[in-house]
Amino acid sequence: MSKSVVLxxxxxxxxxxxxxxxxxxxxxxxLTSAGLTVLAPPAVAERLGHRTCSAG
Structure with missing residues (x-):
């Protein structure tokens, strides 16, 4: 069982x-080359289907 890391x-x-x-x-x-399983979640806005906006 490989070790996992969350980014x-x-x-x-x-x-x-x-x-x-x-x-x-x-x-x-x-990290993968070092034998780790890498978990990297998408942005919250992407998961929720929201668009971001910048002030200005």
Whole structure:
């Protein structure tokens, strides 16, 4: 049984998704190569089907 790690990216309410935050920076690849199972949830807004807006 492999060990798991949960990665939560910085802006759960932002439009950023886990793949863009952790995948493009090679974090998930490095952890997977080390034998870990990586769990990286999507943004809360994405799961709820909400759009984010910026003030301004």
């Amino acid at each position: 939560v990216h910085g802006g759960l309410w932002d439009a950023m998704d886990a793949e863009a935050f952790w995948g493009t920076t090679a974090i998930t690849g490095g």
